[in-house]
Amino acid sequence: MDPHLLRTFVAVLDHRSFSVAASALGYTQSAVSQHIAALEADLGTRLVERRPVAPTPAGTRLMEHAPALLLRLDAARTDISRLRHTRSTRLTLACSPAALTPAIAQALSQLRAAAHSLDLEVHTLGREAVLAEVLTGRADIGLVDGAAAPSDPLPLPDLGPATTLVAAEEPLAVLFPHHHPLARRRTVRLTDLAQAHWIDAPDTAIPLDRLRDICRTDGFRPRIRHRGTDLHALAALATTGHGLAALPLPLATTLGGTAVPVAEPRLVHRTEAVHAANPSRTTQQLVERMTW
Incomplete structure (x- = not known):
């Protein structure tokens, strides 16, 4: 063909x-x-x-x-x-909106301090676009996030010779408006929320089809759809009652509304780093600083 x-x-x-x-x-x-x-x-x-x-x-x-x-x-x-062209003083990072955690931002700061003349560029994109940026060489390293069982990898597509490794794991939470009856709970079960109103925001929150797969239900149907990578726009919708969104707990607590941790099923918000099988030295240095 x-x-x-x-x-x-x-x-x-x-x-x-x-x-x-x-x-x-x-x-x-x-x-x-x-x-x-x-x-x-x-x-x-x-x-x-x-x-x-x-x-x-x-x-x-x-x-x-x-x-x-x-x-x-x-x-x-x-x-x-x-194999023919390597760049040691320039780093392009592509990341999904919830993947750039404070710990990873700190790793970038440490790398810039050590490299002195590092030319850093950050692209915030949807998850699929991040992977495409890395695989086609437009980014040196990508960060993608999602929900998974503790220590389990994210369900990513076949990436060929690219290398994937864990960068962070954080508690997963549901973002409620303050007036929601479940906002006062200490924890929630996702299965109890399968028939609730949700926001379909595949590039910012945990995608609803992922929640359906995890909970083995046909629930988690969207009330509205949000397209783009603006977390604050998503939060504005969630906190004013347009629908729920699943986000990492540390991030959700900064966005307004009430973030309630997910107790069941046992899940984490996981961020993974993806880079070429033959990364530049600068990429390797960043990986050493931000992974476990």
Whole structure:
């Protein structure tokens, strides 16, 4: 399967237009049509309906694989490039909003003090975007967070030769508005909250599909959806009664409202660091300072 054809296929379905995809890719519309026809001939089935532009059942199935395949190809190219180019005075860190804990911020401060001339850049992104930044070389190291049993790894996708290691584990809590009847409790059980109103905020709070998997229920349905990486906007929604959100306890206590620790199931908020298999010396120094 030619990756150039696959990229064109993804662009067409992302934009739902042959002409817009052509403009985004720098091709002519005729070339885009030829790419789709060639990919369909290669796989022996129709992938894209033309009017209106939409995936066929086979196209839908291919779209489930295509982004991960293209990301791994980009990661392989980047991994080879890293063998030829190393940077010792520049560090780009990508992190999900709740992953940059005070302890990790302190590790960054120590690294800057030791390196003196370190050029540090921090990108705050959604979890999937953080992994893509690391795998494609746009970031030297990534920090992603999530909920897991103590000492269990996060359920991350296949990252190829990238290295993943624990950076922090903190108590998990639910953020309530002050007036909520459960806000006075010392602890809560997630299963008791499965039918409560929740905010679907996959890039800031613990994703609701993760809570469903952990509690083995079809509950945790969103009352509203929040997209983006602004924790304070999420907190404003949660603390004024729009829905609940699961966050690390130390962070949740700074956002207003009332943070109540989760007692059952036994979970922690876990932050993991992800970097290339052949990291720069600066990346290694940061890892040494922030991991257990």
